[in-house]
Amino acid sequence: MKNTFVLLFALIANILMAQTATKEQILSELPELEITKDVNLHIISPEPIQYVDLSTQQLTGDLPTTNIARIRISDNIPADSKEKTKTPNSFSNGSTVGIITVVGQSFIAQYKAVYRNSENRNIATNIHIQPEAMQPIEFNKMTFSNLELAKFAMQIIQKKTDEKPIREQKNMKLSMQLNNVYVMSDYIFLDLTFENRTNLSYDIEDLKFSIEDKKIYKATNNQSIELTPIFRLNGQKSFRKNYRNIYVFKKFTYPNSKVMMIRLIEEQFSGRTIEMKVNYSDILKADTF
Missing domain, CATH: 2.60.40 (Immunoglobulin-like)
Known part of the structure; x- marks a missing residue:
C-alpha cells in the first residue's frame, strides 16, 4: 500500500510539473x-x-x-x-x-x-x-499581475448595483457609495460609485484613503495612516453625473477604534469635498468572487 501511494504521488507530481513548467x-x-x-x-x-x-x-x-x-x-x-x-x-x-x-x-x-x-x-x-x-x-500564488487585477475588477464592475450600498454619504448634491467589498486571496476590492446631482462637472484632484481614529478623526492629534491602492480600474479625472470605479488594496487590518476614511477632493478652491467612513466590520463582511 505504501509503495502504491508513493507511485501515485510521483505520478501526480509529474503531471503538475508538466502542466506548469515553462517551455x-x-x-x-x-x-x-x-x-x-x-x-x-x-x-x-x-x-x-x-x-x-x-x-x-x-x-x-x-x-x-x-x-x-x-x-x-x-x-x-x-x-x-x-x-x-x-x-x-x-x-x-x-x-x-x-x-x-x-x-x-x-x-x-x-x-x-x-x-x-x-x-x-x-x-x-x-x-x-x-x-x-x-x-x-x-x-507566489498570492501575487496577481495588473492584468489579472484588471480582469477581476471588470468582473465586479459588470455586476449590477441595484442592491442597497454598504455605505452612502451625501454632501452638496454629491453622493459617495460603497457598493460592495470583495476579497480575492490577499487583495481587497472596493467598489465605489460617485454621483453628481449638479450641472457642473466634477474635476477630481484626489481620492484619498486613510485609517483614522473613529471618534476624533478631525482633531489635530489624530493619528492618520494613508492607504494607497495598488491598482485602480479607471484613471478618469472628471465626471459629469456618475462615476464608478474599482480600487484594489493589499490586505490590511485596523482595530474597532479606527475607521477607514475615503475623501473625494475637487480641483482648485472648490468646497465640493465629500468623505465617508468605513468600519472594519464592513471589510470583514466582504464577498468573494
Whole structure:
C-alpha cells in the first residue's frame, strides 16, 4: 500500500510539473524584431515591466514609463569593452544585434534584434508584446499581475448595483457609495460609485484613503495612516453625473477604534469635498468572487 501511494504521488507530481513548467526558449526560435540606427524601438507591455536585459553593448535602452521599454542601437561602445562590437555603420542587413529580454509581472518575453538598413521604411517603431510571445513565470500564488487585477475588477464592475450600498454619504448634491467589498486571496476590492446631482462637472484632484481614529478623526492629534491602492480600474479625472470605479488594496487590518476614511477632493478652491467612513466590520463582511 505504501509503495502504491508513493507511485501515485510521483505520478501526480509529474503531471503538475508538466502542466506548469515553462517551455525552454531556443535562440533560433526567438521572434525577430527589426531595428535600425537612429530609430528608437518601443516595446509596449500589457503590464508593468519589472526588468529588461540587453545581451550586448551594441544595444542600449531605458524605461520612459512603467509599461514601455525604449531600445536603440548604441552609438557609444566603451573603449575597454571585451566584446567584439560593431558600429552601427558596420552592421550587415539581417545580422543579429543582440537578444532583448522583457520581464513583466507574470511573463517573460524574448526577441532577437535584427539589423535592417535605414532605407527600409517598413521598420516598426513600436510593437506590442503579443500573448504568443509571453512565457508565464511562476510567482507566489498570492501575487496577481495588473492584468489579472484588471480582469477581476471588470468582473465586479459588470455586476449590477441595484442592491442597497454598504455605505452612502451625501454632501452638496454629491453622493459617495460603497457598493460592495470583495476579497480575492490577499487583495481587497472596493467598489465605489460617485454621483453628481449638479450641472457642473466634477474635476477630481484626489481620492484619498486613510485609517483614522473613529471618534476624533478631525482633531489635530489624530493619528492618520494613508492607504494607497495598488491598482485602480479607471484613471478618469472628471465626471459629469456618475462615476464608478474599482480600487484594489493589499490586505490590511485596523482595530474597532479606527475607521477607514475615503475623501473625494475637487480641483482648485472648490468646497465640493465629500468623505465617508468605513468600519472594519464592513471589510470583514466582504464577498468573494
